[in-house]
Amino acid sequence: MSRMLAVLDTATAPARGDPELAQLTQDFIALSVLHADGWGVASRHQNRTEVRVGTDPAERGMGSVLASPASARLLYLRFASAGSAVKKRNLQPFVTDDVAFAHNGLLAPRSLMLATLSFDQRHDLRGDTDSEVYFAHVLRALLTRRRSRPAADTIAPIVAELRALYPEACLNALMLVSGELLAIHAPGTVGPPLAAFAARGAKALPPGHDADYNVLSTAVLPSGRRVVATSGIDVIDSHPLPRDAVSAFLPNGLTRSIAI
Template identity: 35%
Template sequence: MCRLLGVVTHAPTRLADTLTDLIEPFTGLSREHCDGWGVAAWQPDGELAVSKDVLPAHASPAFAATLAGSVTDAALLHLRMASPGLPTEPRNTHPFSAGALAFAHNGYFAPVEAIDELIDPDLLAGADGDTDSERYFLRVLTRLHDEDPVDALALAAADIRERAQFASLNCLLLTQDALYAYSEENPDSEVSRRRGPDFFRLRYQARAGRVVVASSGIGAQDGDGWSLLPYRQVLEIRRSDLRVSTHLVRGALVGAGG
């Protein structure tokens, strides 16, 4: 299992400064979620920069250097805890990216090939790694051929729900326009029963100049300025004005194939 953290700010700022109150607890989680880290961030020149390492974030000099050196108004961060049997390699390290898109997932589904038939064949042929998470991203990319990011996320999750066993489909998607988050847990999964009802919750906090969305474990609690993202809803944080909205995609509530 993994941990997610996303942020959008009103102006480009060093991530080390933007997340000064969250870096220490988030990095601390890498003592358990220790199979690598990744950061995707929009740079002031309009390029999407992706940095990764297979070392735990707390033991990786590159992690601290990335936070100190990334000047951005929108970023997502990921700490990986690899699913059993999946190797700890750069190609399996989140976030996955394609052009102006970056994606990170917290959870798993099985079997890994459960949605392969729903993925554009060219995208599937170009897969870098072995993870279910990358397949999730490729299904989102396939959906994006015909749908907007909100629908693509929710419907891709529904596709997985129909065809696979899963623990969580929580994910972040970073685009040129916005940061999106999707939340869904299977409470009957072994991980959910063992970890408890808060482990897969995503929460978000909006305050002057900054909106963040985060997995549990960094002090994000109901109240205290944090709001719970309901299951099977998509959170949208616009880069242009920090407008925050949540979306319920009705066609995805039960499931959607094709």
């Protein structure tokens, strides 16, 4: 039930300031009033992907991270599922071997996915979220793929397998794989968590927290930067990503989508 925003520099994106991007990130951070259970930022710079997470106010912690340069970023705000601890070990994005991953949704029961992981893979899990198990499945496929096989083609069958386990769940996820941005748009049929929002005392929900809650959209900013975002952020000239597909965005501006 998190909110996610990804930004990718392209061949046409300048190094100078980007007021539209600054406004988008400000609007994103403002959602932390409701999605207040931690934040995370994966940043790619000089062929390395690093992650910072925190449970302090996102405006302070996330803002300091965004002040540094990066060729790609993945931003995350958490709204914790019932029973999932608000601790740093449960915060996304998860980063392993230059792969960053963030998921928005609830995959229950978690045990269905755990059953198909090896002992070592289960041992490597550091938190208790379903999203981390989802990442373990995706990461296993990426690390064992043929070098020539595109990441999107590798991930699509994994998402299809998880869809069979969780027919209604939201499998939406954003990823940074080396310098490539991947977006899994598989919203399922589950609606927005209105009861959970109400239990937090939310009386007036932000825009996009409705029937379109699980829609992933993309746009190219005037600067040339590519953005992909969950609902709740007003991105000018954005359009929904292909549904039930893995979309790949490359720094050279090329895009492609693979059906799940």
